[in-house]
Amino acid sequence: MFLFHLNEPLICALCACAGRRNRCGADAVLSTVSTRSFRLTDVRKQAANNGQDLAWLRKCAIRCAGYEQRESDKLMPPKISDVARLANVHPSTVSRALDPTKRSRISDEIVARVTKIANDIGYRPNAVAASMRTGSTRTIGVVVHDVNDPIYPPLIKGLEDAVLDTGLMVMLGNGGFSADRASGLVDRMIARAVDGIVLATTVLDDPLVEKCLAAKIPTVSMVRYPRDGSVTSVVNDCVSGMEQMTQHVIECGHQRVACIAGPQTSSAGHNRLIGVRSSLHRSGIDLPPEFLKITDQPRMEAGYAATMELLSLATPPTAIICVNDVVAMGAMRACRELGVSCPEDVSITGFNNVAFTEFVAPGLTTVAVDFQRIGDLAGRALLSEIEGKCPQKNIQTVPCHVVSRDSLRVI
Amino acid sequence: MFLFHLNEPLICALCACAGRRNRCGADAVLSTVSTRSFRLTDVRKQAANNGQDLAWLRKCAIRCAGYEQRESDKLMPPKISDVARLANVHPSTVSRALDPTKRSRISDEIVARVTKIANDIGYRPNAVAASMRTGSTRTIGVVVHDVNDPIYPPLIKGLEDAVLDTGLMVMLGNGGFSADRASGLVDRMIARAVDGIVLATTVLDDPLVEKCLAAKIPTVSMVRYPRDGSVTSVVNDCVSGMEQMTQHVIECGHQRVACIAGPQTSSAGHNRLIGVRSSLHRSGIDLPPEFLKITDQPRMEAGYAATMELLSLATPPTAIICVNDVVAMGAMRACRELGVSCPEDVSITGFNNVAFTEFVAPGLTTVAVDFQRIGDLAGRALLSEIEGKCPQKNIQTVPCHVVSRDSLRVI
DNA sequence: TTGTAAGCGTTATCAG
DNA sequence: CTGATAACGCTTACAA
Secondary structure, eight states: OOEEOOOHHHHHHHHHHHTOOSSOOHHHHHHHHTTSOOOHHHHHHHHHHTTOOHHHHHHHOEESTTOOOOTTOOOOOOOHHHHHHHHTSOHHHHHHHHOTTTGGGSOHHHHHHHHHHHHHHTOOOOHHHHHHHHSOOSEEEEEESOTTSTTHHHHHHHHHHHHHTTTOEEEEEEOTTOHHHHHHHHHHHHHTTOSEEEESOOOSSOHHHHHHHHTTOOEEEESOOOTTOOSEEEEEOHHHHHHHHHHHHHHTTOOSEEEEEOOTTSHHHHHHHHHHHHHHHHTTOOOOGGGEEEOSSOSHHHHHHHHHHHHTSSSOOSEEEESSHHHHHHHHHHHHHHTOOTTTTOEEEOSBOOTTTTTBSSOOBEEEOOHHHHHHHHHHHHHHHHTTOOOOOOEEEEOOEEEOOSSSOOO | OOEEOOOHHHHHHHHHHHTOOSSOOHHHHHHHHTTSOOOHHHHHHHHHHTTOOHHHHHHHTEESTTOOOOTTOOOOOOOHHHHHHHHTSOHHHHHHHHOTTTGGGSOHHHHHHHHHHHHHTTOOOOHHHHHHHHSOOSEEEEEESOTTSTTHHHHHHHHHHHHHTTTOEEEEEEOTTOHHHHHHHHHHHHHTTOSEEEESOOOSSOHHHHHHHHTTOOEEEESOOOTTOOSEEEEEOHHHHHHHHHHHHHHTTOOSEEEEEOOTTSHHHHHHHHHHHHHHHHTTOOOOGGGEEEOSSOSHHHHHHHHHHHHTSSSOOSEEEESSHHHHHHHHHHHHHHTOOTTTTOEEEOSBOOTTTTTBSSOOBEEEOOHHHHHHHHHHHHHHHHTTOOOOOOEEEEOOEEEOOSSSOOO
16 A cells, blocks of 8 residues: 655655655655655655755655655654545545535445545544635634633533534633733634634623624623623523522521622622622612622632621621622631631621532532533524524523522521 | 625625636635626626525625625635735735744835734734644643543643643543543544643543554643553652551551542552552551442542441441542531541541632541642643653652641541 | 535745 | 745535
8 A cells, every 4th residue: 555644845855856846745746756666765865955864754654665664653644635545536525425414425335435444544634624625613712711710610511511512622711810811812712713702701891702703703601791792691690699699698687788799890790799789678778888898809818808807897797798609718718717607606608509618617508500501501502603593692591599508597 | 995805605706797717716806806896786696696695795795896895794804815915015925024933034114014904904814724834723632531620620720821822722621431522522632633632531541642642642641641651741649649648647546547549540549549558558557448449430429429338337447538539528428417527436538639628627638739730730741742842751740748637637 | 426626824935 | 035836635616
């Protein structure tokens, strides 16, 4: 069997041997060399002129007269024309035979022959070349804030599961708190021609969304949505979730209720505060300014710092509603350090029901959100946008519910 | 300014109008149409022959005489030849002018002109086309077991951070417990011509590693390594970590020590058990078969089930050393259900010092591993392999140390 | 049903 | 320093 795997400098070397002009393509060289046989020394000399040595030549695996292949040789991967040549058919026929959707238009005999040869020589279609021709990379970009934040893994997993058997791959980026970093990631995704983008970093007025839209790339937002509703979004019902939680806190008899809220630039932070306010208002309970701590970055440190302040108030709150579980962890740490007992002295609630919250002490009362499902729905929504079904941009809402544990006590 | 963005059927339509043979390329059409002006009706008729309507034509945004662009028009992105035409230079010059590493060989005036025009028309190089020519996608594939397992997020983040400013992007896949799924993910990554692959799923005899190696793709393994040392690996020192932990348990006075081990097919599971055994042996303590539970999938359920069995033994252990934190969580749950107190009745230890372990009750005594750093080192190792520096395949070991909390008590 | 040939957008090489 | 050209590997409209 004759199989040539030629890369650029080797081609030059062989061309020189064959007296052909330089820089003709692999297949052109092939048609020449397959009718002649080179002495290794000639090829070697020409390769040397190109600054390459035998070790390099070996890497190119010239499997032809005068060269004996070795175990360590690096083969250039076989391409469609290799299969075609060995199967005595045209490359286009190979392409069709290997594509399940077109296979029906090819004779069974050829399909069988091509498939066998492709397997034999280990042909794998070059997806980059295919993307170039078809314009689709079968890859989607996902930008999250930080995978280390425990809400993102289930989102990512749900998304991957949703798109996996359509053959899509996920390109992941962590935007962090830097708008530049997130923006750069999206730029690169766009340059790599992803078929779609999922943002889990969306703020209410989001330049990132603009960018994706400007590039005309199907885009969906997870967990948050832009104010103008310009992209399909899949979110949990933050307002309702926080209303339920606040209602629950009130029903437990708390009257002095504080809230450590998240950034009001994100729909999640915004809506959760709305939920707290609306429930409190409905019960005629006030939320004085000193009981409301709005954090820029809803992390553990922020929860810690805010709680330190809240607990040093002359009349501290009896319950602290935190925007999420991580902030609640910070709040608990502050309690521990101040010698304030939770839930005896102060109740603390979280949001998201992240893994492990059931194991912390005391068990955290929080709001369960099905992130895996949100990821799944976001994946499906993106798929249908990619397939061109562009139903009205909409906001899908996944319900969430309170999970009662021990960090909230009845007074 | 004249800018044409043509896709295939539109090209056919215009070719037909211009009397050119069908299926000539966008640039060929351009040279014709820029000297003529089409009546919209003609183009429309030809487009209709191709089964396309005006809405579609609009999407193609034929910005030329006879067609008025609208807000809703989807533009085909500008390409290098557009920039070249507007700048009155050759495409190759544009390519050079826009590449910082080659910019020095181009006159400043052209660099300035080209850069300005590229910005003006929003030209973004098509990375897919570049990849095709250069053979490098500037993308790496990462296969983890499951992002939901808390050890992976810091690995992923560390990796991304390490490669980010070299312009590499990360393609992520969750292999799960299915070898087929992981294998399929790697296949797709290879087809997409990733520049390198990072595996965090490696088992001692790993077909996945074989596959990557066969494809001649730079590969490194994180957190685990293959028995034959065929790829560079970055791992934490599991033997030493477990020795330290076991020693610590022994020093706390425990004599009846059980171990819930992980799968022995993975270097991590294997080495951790070795560590336990070696420390126990050194202190002359026996590890009877009924005290050793080897799990296939070291998850919470496995820890729960194994602990249930251990605690129902006639003489149960006083300490249970778990292969990881998640298994330890399962063990704690079992204790709670059986009404056995931890650490009063039984001590439990974990491994990995995953986020939140400090907040669980009782605080989990475990082994701290710097996963972020492992990810970082893996990223650097991969980079140097990609850049062709192939230092000896080696195993880099990151030390780890015991973190004492409350789940282990002195007896 | 199969072959033909052009084209996707970029960049490496050669020629001036 | 710049322009011209061909090539990367695959798909697809069209011709046979």
